[in-house]
Amino acid sequence: MRIRLDLAPGERIIVASRPHARQLVWPVALAVLVCAAAGFGYGYLDRDSLPGQVAGWHAYLQAAVVAVAAVLLMRFSLPPVLRWAFARYIVTNRRLIHRQGVLGRRERELALASVFQLEVWQTVTDRMQRSGTLAVDVGYDRVVHYEHVPEVHKFKAIVLAAIGELPLTAMFDGVDMEGNGDYDYEGREHE
Numbered sequence: 001m002r003i004r005l006d007l008a009p010g011e012r013i014i015v016a017s018r019p020h021a022r023q024l025v026w027p028v029a030l031a032v033l034v035c036a037a038a039g040f041g042y043g044y045l046d047r048d049s050l051p052g053q054v055a056g057w058h059a060y061l062q063a064a065v066v067a068v069a070a071v072l073l074m075r076f077s078l079p080p081v082l083r084w085a086f087a088r089y090i091v092t093n094r095r096l097i098h099r100q101g102v103l104g105r106r107e108r109e110l111a112l113a114s115v116f117q118l119e120v121w122q123t124v125t126d127r128m129q130r131s132g133t134l135a136v137d138v139g140y141d142r143v144v145h146y147e148h149v150p151e152v153h154k155f156k157a158i159v160l161a162a163i164g165e166l167p168l169t170a171m172f173d174g175v176d177m178e179g180n181g182d183y184d185y186e187g188r189e190h191e
Helices: 019-046 058-085 124-129 152-164
Strands: 013-017 088-092 095-100 105-113 117-121 131-137 143-150
Touching: 013 152, 019 058, 019 143, 088 152, 117 152, 124 131, 131 152, 143 152
Parallel strands: none
Antiparallel strands: 013 088, 088 095, 095 105, 117 131, 131 143
């Protein structure tokens, strides 16, 4: 699958990743259980030794077993898998982007220049799987959370390296690197 992203001139993608696949454990386990139960029910209803009343309805009951299994799969297993498959974490040399959504798309972009602090949160299970939550402080008491980030410490290091490569301009550090270097730190003109 190719990611289509409109990049500004000079912007390049550093890393593009999906969320950690750990969030698929329960939907996949449920799918296996539903398929196993449906297979057992379908096979049980296909026996020759069914009671007389059930034997006349076995074709309808088999169709009902398949229909119930399909509804359970479409309701509880398919949506989380699709959400995972269509979610992306993208780091460019200028932005941090989180895309998600199957039919309706949602995209959150943060300029790397607006990042004040990065913090990683991990549970014991996250640490075992090297995933976690990346909390991005963008100032004004606003923190953006990126959950289920795979290789979260490496991802954080990549974001920090990208921030370190940003050009030093007045937008980033308050100092005009192109100017003559005469700055009035006290708010008065030099005489």
